[in-house]
Amino acid sequence: MPKIKSYVPSWLNEPAPGHKLFAPSTDDPTLPNPQAFSNRTKLGPRRTIARRGTEVFVAVGKQIRWGNLVHLKDSWESKQSKSIFGSRFKKENSNGSFVIFESRFKKEGSDGSFELYDEEAESNHPQNGAASEGYRVIKTPVADEIRQLVMSPNEDYLAVLTSHTVHICILPDSSHLTAPDATPFRPKFWTLGPTTHVTSRSAVSSAIWHPLGVNGSSLVTVTEDSVVRVWELSAADRWSFDRPTLAIDLKKLADGTYLDQDFSASTSTTNTGFSPDSFDMEAVSACFGDRRSGGWSPMTLWVAMKGGDVYALCPLLPSKWSPPPKLVPALSVSVVAKVAATEDDAETSPEAKRLAQQQLDWMADLDGQEPRVIDGLPGEPFTEVYTRPSRPGAVPKLQGPFYMELAPEPQQGDDADLTDILVIGEKISTSDLMFGEDVDLEADEDDDGLSLSVICLLTVSGRVQIYLDIDGVQAQWLPKKSARSDAYTLDSEDDFPSLLSFQTLDTLTPAEMSAPDNWPVFSTDATSRYSFFVTQPTGITFVSLTPWVFRLEAELQAESEAGSKFRIDLLVKANGSTREKVYTQKREQGSLAASVAIRDPDLGYFILSASYQAAVAVFFDAPEDEYTPTIRQASPSPAYDDEEDSKPLTMWDPRPYFHASGALDAGLHLPQLIDNLKTGRRKPLMQQEVRLSAATLEVFADSHRVVSADIHPLNEAVAELFRKCEALQAELREQIGKTNEVRHRVEHISGDDVEDDEQPVSDDAHVRNRLGQVRSRQEELAKRMQRLKGKLGKATSRELSDYEKAWMEELRALESNVLGTDEAVKAPSSSKAKAVPERLEVIKKLKDDLAAQIARLQKPGEAEEEEPPSSPAPNSYKVPLEIKKAKYAQVRTLLDRESALVDAVKSRLERINVG
Known part of the structure; x- marks a missing residue:
């Protein structure tokens, strides 16, 4: 959950130039009045902010305002710093007195000389107008209030939508908008469908740039009568803005049985007959999956109906389209695997086999093409352009309405009407793509996520319904009329796809639902595709799906089935999606435009919205990445745990910028009433004394009614201002208290907090004292660790x-x-x-024999007497003396070795007995 740092900065508030981007236009009578919004008959989404990098385009009435946020911020901060340090200076005269003079700065000329100039006069120069402040007005040819701005993927087109018309603006380069010219800029505008999207036809619900369009030039429009049109735009071909390349009437397609039928939209404007589908299939919003999604998601159009039904068209492609590099190989692998599975399975239905064969024909047509290679954007690889396969056909089958499994109890009345839909496509499965290959494909950061598509629906009551596409929407077509055996039937199982309900969140209170212009909308986040914002008329809510998305993916990819039920129960009962209302405003301030998330190293991470009077911004702490350097936090000292909090003290809490009520600036109706009395039939009463009469009572009654209507909003505005001033005093006291606490901490660290009669302690003494405490604590912990190790060693009884x-x-x-x-x-x-005792006996016997022989050799006479009678006489043979000496030395060596061996065996046996 992002932490709020601050709200609307000073460079977006009055009197900064950034305030002009969102300020109401006084010369445009089409701007709505928030207090009189109930008079408007048309409700719909309000997406009046589009961004191109750090540039924003804001729609106010019939005009579009452009601004570079980085330039607006830098110029305002630079101006403020100069006004603080150089606005007025004191100059000492010769007599010792001081005079205040206006600031003059030195300006370097072309010749290297310096001259003084007035900053205020320089900023008011005619050539340094709004353009030098990063602000410009764009004139538009629209005839009604602009309701939506939709930026193209390549940021070179801007779709400008009113309630019934669509205009395409060819966006110029930023250098043209920052030129030294303060006059309104008039770029090239094209009217999309001059005979299609008009006020006499159905209103436009959504305009979506196709994620697979060539260079982001394919636009898909969906009208309230459920007609989908695909436009392939080209600035060099004006006819591409007149007629769509593909038009599909979803009401006809829902009743279709064969592919050869005509599903195109009717061009007649007189057919206004009754049809049940006019109520059940009233489209309110549509969207595609992201271009980075896998499977069929980038070419699947999801359409949400007002009554709560959801439909899908797959595949919906322009005649020329450019997929990402991994999309076509991944689809080829999945289609081939599906065809093989249907052929090997004898229980596969004929309908499933026919759909698998249709996908195979579509993929075969695609594989037989030679894509055309065109250059991409600067810094990006080249793009491959394919032609839409002609087999089985260009018009896909309408899948739906989807059955919502385990859905919560539906709401009653208009609170159940849908207002928006958001689809988060599945991730690309690189493991299936590289199956059987020796080299693994490197996965991108965008490949992380869930292998299922997530569909989020939003109702008028602010309820967010989160569904999972368990089965996965795949490409489907109706059968051809010639295929009688494979005729399409409405009773087929495949005609009832389903979505699994995962979670339901409420973002509005019952009191907030009563806003007259209540139309909640989704907005994507800039940090994660599994988080988004919900913009309501009274506030902005942040919703994140990351607490359960990656855990669910780990369960889906788990190979072991042991304990899966237990783990899934933990997943369901654990914390689900997180939500937090990051901004709240009063209903009297008007509706909020759909928020836009911006993340830039110069601006930070924030969301930008707008009311009818001013900008609305909420700045968050950016996640740790390349924009935010990682700061190593020092571990807190145990000796100071009781004295100081390890967390830094917050000097002030972020608060929304206070905007005074518009009633304080609005004009009164009493002067107009007086003028009417002076020129009307009651004119004589204004020139005479007050008399009790029916005419006088009528004048007083009218005056009381007008004065009451003028005074009531003024009283409320003044009361609100008074309460805000009281709250400001309390906040100021709290901030002073926190500042005082910080001061005491600083004095305690520096040693300045001692009394007059106490001996001051230097910083070195503080550091040495703390270092000694840390060392003693470390020694105590080391001794405690040794004692624990000893106890653990004794208590441990592990197996041998x-x-x-x-x-x-x-x-x-x-x-x-x-x-x-x-x-x-x-x-x-x-x-x-041999056994050790036997060897020991043999060694003892050999020792005795050798000892006897040695004794005989030393005493020959005695040896001869001791000889047995059977022994031969010693004079029978003669042995030389040298040989005898050598034999003696050899025997002594053997005896020493045997003695050493016996001693070693004894010592080893003694050690064994002792152990």
């Missing part, structure tokens, strides 16, 4: 690993073999190694 268990078995076997324990543990058998 397989290697530890094998090592224990080996030790037990070795113990049983060496010490001869009673445990029947058998060590792993080895063909090359």
Whole structure:
């Protein structure tokens, strides 16, 4: 949820030049009066603000006003800074006195010299008028109040809509609008459909630029009689503005059974007969999915009817269209997979097989084309232009009305009427696109999101209904008349598509619904396509779907089915969409125009709207990105947790800009009444004394009625101004209190808060004291961590690993073999190694034998006596002395090695017993 930083800035308020963008025009009698709005007979959306980068176009009455917000802001702030620091100065005279003189600044000439000039006189120069302030008036050929401004995707066309007419403005470059000329600018205007969109025909509900149009030049208009027209505009061809390239009457298409029927709109203006579809199919709004969406969403037109029904046309394309690079390959993969699935499934209905075959024919026609390559916008890649496939046909099947599953209880009366529709298309599935390939396609940031389309509906009562397109709208056509076996039937299951109701939000209170010009509308956000704004006559509400969109996508993509019901229950019961009313105004101030979200490094992140008197803006904290440098927050010190709050103190809370009531500036009707009395039949009464008579009573009654009508709004305006002044005093006291608290904090840090009789403490002492407290706290935490580690090690009883268990078995076997324990543990058998006790006995025996031999060698006489009788005589053979010495040394070496081995075995057995 974005945090509100501030409201309307000073450079959009009076007397700044930015205020001229939204100020009412005094010479235009067509401007509505907010107090007398009930006299207007036509209700509809009010989208009177369009943007092109940092430039805005604002419709006021019959004229359009252009302004560069960055220029307006910089020029006003520069002017304010100069007025503060250089408006008046004191000059000291020779006698020591001071005089005040007006500011004069030095201006550098062409020759390098400087001259003094007056800033106020320079700003009022005829050549430095509105154009130098980033403001310009655009003249239009419209004959009625402008209701909507719709900017084209490439920002070179501007659709200007009244209640019944549509005009296309060829937008000039910004350099032409900033030229040093204060006169109104007259760009090139084209009237769209001079015989189609006229006052004698049905009113225009929506005008949408097709997201797949070539260079953003394809416009789709939807009228209240549910007629959809596709216009392919070209500034070089004037006939492209006269007739649409495709016109579809949805009432005819709803009753159609074959593709060969005529579904074009009727050109007759005399056919005004009764039809039930005139009430059930009264279109109020239409929209496409975003160009970045996947599947069939960018070419699906969603139409909302006033009664609550929703229809879809897919695919609706101009004769020449340019898809994004990933769209055609992704559609080809999905169509081929669908055809293969229908052929392998024996239970597939004939209707589903026919639709799959139609999609395959449409894709085959598209794949057989050689696209024409044209240059895109500066800095963007080239664009491929395709021709609309002729098979199966140009007119798609009308899908709907959609059945709303699990929808809430419908409202009664006019409160259930729809006013707007917003569709957030599904994301492009790059995994399906690169299935079977060795290289993965890099996903863009725009590919993140939900793999389902989200449809949002808005009612007159301000209720936002959020639906999910679970089945997915795909391309469908009616069968051809020659295909008798595949004839289209109204009882088919595919003729009853459905949308799953996910959530319902209320954005208006019952008291706010009674506004005479109540027509809520949607506005997209500049930070995320899963958040939007709802603009009502009395305020603006922010709605975000991000709390559940990505969690739902994770559940849809989960491969494991274990616990899916539990997780889905948590998703449903968890926090859903977030909503917050970011701006509120009184009904007396008039209706608000549809808000426009702007995000720019020079301006910040804010929404811009307008009432009939002034601008409305709400600035938010921008998300952390390239515009906002990341600031590393220092961790709070535990020693100062009790003394200071870790959060910074807010000096002031943002408040909306106060606009005084228009009744204070409006003229009175009493002077007009006096003039009428002086020239009317009651003229003699004005020249004589007051006498009690019927004529005098009539004059007093009329005067009382007029004076009461004039005084009542003045009393309300003065009372409101008085209450605002009292509130301002309270806010000022609160701000002074917060400022005083900040002052105490600063004095506490700097050491200036000590009393007179106390010894002042330097900053170095404060820092050293705090550093000592931090170190002591760190040592205490380290000791506590060591104690916890010891307790945790003792309390932990984890299972032994397989290697530890094998090592224990080996030790037990070795113990049983060496010490001869009673445990029947058998060590792993080895063909090359003997048991340890046997080896020990052999070593002892060899030691005894070798010791006896050594003794015999040292004492030959004694050795001969000890020889058994059967031994041969020593004189039978002679051994040299050198050989005897070598053998002796070899025996000593073997004895040492055996002794070392025995000692090592003993020490190892002792360590095992101790362990």
